[in-house]
Amino acid sequence: MRSLRIAWLWLATSFRAAPLPMAISTVLVAARAITTPAQTYGVSQLVEGIADDNSNTIALGIGIIVGGLAVSFVADVIGWPLQDTAQERMAGRVHADLLDVTTGIPGLTHHERPDIADRLELVRERAWRMGVGAEVLLWAFATVANTVTVLGLLGSVNPLLLLLPLLGATRIWSAYVSSVRSHKAYEDSLPQERLVDKLIDVSKDARTGLEVRVFGLGKVLLDRIFALQTERFRRRVEAARWGGKVDGSVRLAFGLAYAVAIVWVIARARNGQQTAGDVVLVLLLAPQVDQMTGGIARNVYWVGEVVRSFSRYDWLREYAKDNSWQTSVDAAPARLRSGIELRNVGFAYPGTESAVLSDVSLTLPAGSAVALVGENGAGKTTLVKLLARMYDPTSGRVLVDGVDLATISPDSWRSQLSAGFQDFVKFEWTAREVVGVGDVRRESDEAAVRAAVSRGDAEAVVAGLPRGLDTQLGKKFTDGVELSGGQWQRLALARAFMRERPLLLLLDEPTAALDPEAEHRLYEQYAAAARVAAAETGGITVLVSHRFSTVRMADLIVVMHNGRVEEVGSHEELLVAGGRYAELFELQARAYR
CATH class of the missing domain: 1.20.1560.10 (ABC transporter type 1, transmembrane domain)
Incomplete structure (x- = not known):
């Protein structure tokens, strides 16, 4: 046959x-x-x-x-x-x-x-x-x-x-x-x-x-x-x-x-x-x-x-x-009302037996800014991938306003997301396209692209290019311009700002190439955008960072260890609790002092 x-x-x-x-x-x-x-x-x-x-x-x-x-x-x-x-x-x-x-x-x-x-x-x-x-x-x-x-x-x-x-x-x-x-x-x-x-x-x-x-x-x-x-x-x-x-x-x-x-x-x-x-x-x-x-x-x-x-x-x-997830046909909600819940979620990467996440139960309230912290290998990035539905959990479920994420069309869900990653892609296109593809429906909208550049704190990068947004990037091209790591990252951050009202904004250490001052300024921009999205769509911002001066502005901080959720609370609550978060925060604070 x-x-x-x-x-x-x-x-x-x-x-x-x-x-x-x-x-x-x-x-x-x-x-x-x-x-x-x-x-x-x-x-x-x-x-x-x-x-x-x-x-x-x-x-x-x-x-x-x-x-x-x-x-x-x-x-x-x-x-x-x-x-x-x-x-x-x-x-x-x-x-x-x-x-x-x-x-x-x-x-x-x-x-x-x-x-x-x-x-x-x-x-x-x-x-x-x-x-x-x-x-x-x-x-x-x-x-x-x-x-x-x-x-x-x-x-x-x-x-x-x-x-x-x-x-x-x-x-x-x-x-x-x-x-x-x-x-x-x-x-x-x-x-x-x-x-x-x-x-x-x-x-x-x-x-x-x-x-x-x-x-x-x-x-x-x-x-x-x-x-x-x-x-x-x-x-x-x-x-x-x-x-x-x-x-x-x-x-x-x-x-x-x-x-x-x-x-x-x-x-x-x-x-x-x-x-x-x-x-x-x-x-x-x-x-x-x-x-x-x-x-x-x-x-x-x-x-x-x-x-x-x-x-x-x-x-x-x-x-x-x-592997087309053909049964996932429901439309993503236009607004989050209760939020996203992870219920007894476990996950192991395909082809492996060791679990990266184990029995994770967590609620991300609608309209909240959530920070994920923990040592390398704690499972933070894997959790972000599950929220973006790059994978389905090995066990347990991810619920969006009580609806299983596995039943929602991946294209519909991702059209409501925006993201900035540490391992961002260096698209060797024009600067306009590098930013604009963050929302392909508005890629040709000059005002939208320039607004995203401003929110991503990339105006200085664009101003320094010989032809502005129309400059070809990448030295593989005859007239291409090569950027520094920080400049590429600012454009990637601007790209994440193209979608103004996402239901879920995922920020997985997207400012690793920037200095602490620039990072803090950008996260203030993200926080402002998150507040607007929260008010209009109940949007959730999920932030992964190792800098505790940044994560303290989150409404909810989730401390992960060995693929499990160890602590959950605000910055003040976790300091009072005196657990792993307080210990890590004090170590980092001493290093700065």
């Missing part, structure tokens, strides 16, 4: 990408494929007509030869441009589909699990093989047409000669087992390939260049890359050598068998059992049978590669469907 689905996916994608070019090309490649064996038959008829002094047979032979030349000319002139067009459209369609399917997965599991990440990397890396799927499909049509014609001509001489293509079919077997071995070698080396790519990125990225040079890591990286590459190539070369030996042995056996068949047909012709035309036909078909079986062998390899690629694509589509 799955094989039929994959075959249909290949066929449908090819013809959907370029219906008319594919239809015309199919007819042309089939016509082109039968011209060579047909012209061989024409030559045999010409020789036989000359030997028998039969003008009708001579005319038939000449007509077939000339007709074949005409068909080949038309097929070559019209067919190649159409095939190129079909292939380009197919490649474009495949890459667009892959992007659409991948970005349509609402969760982050496929990024976190190594086994899923490996398969996704394989899908992306081998996507070009699906892109040539249209060409391979046409080759398959041509091979079928050529094979039927050659078999018909050999059978017309003597049915026993049909055994030769069957013997030649062993090349198909050798190509198949060789491709399977080669593919296994490739898949076995995929983890090394991913690591090599990462190490190459580290060695050439300007952001890592400073540490690479300070710690003298250049040779270390090169040695590790060389060792990984050597192991990759060893696996693949061994597979290629094995395949070459198998294919060489099969071709030798086929060549000897065909030599015997030619001698046999000549002997029969001398006894009057075959005609001179039959001898010529068999002699000329000999290399064509070898080419035919070789073509089938090559097609088997490429068909196998394309089928495997579409098999991975089919897996990706099924994975996306299974």
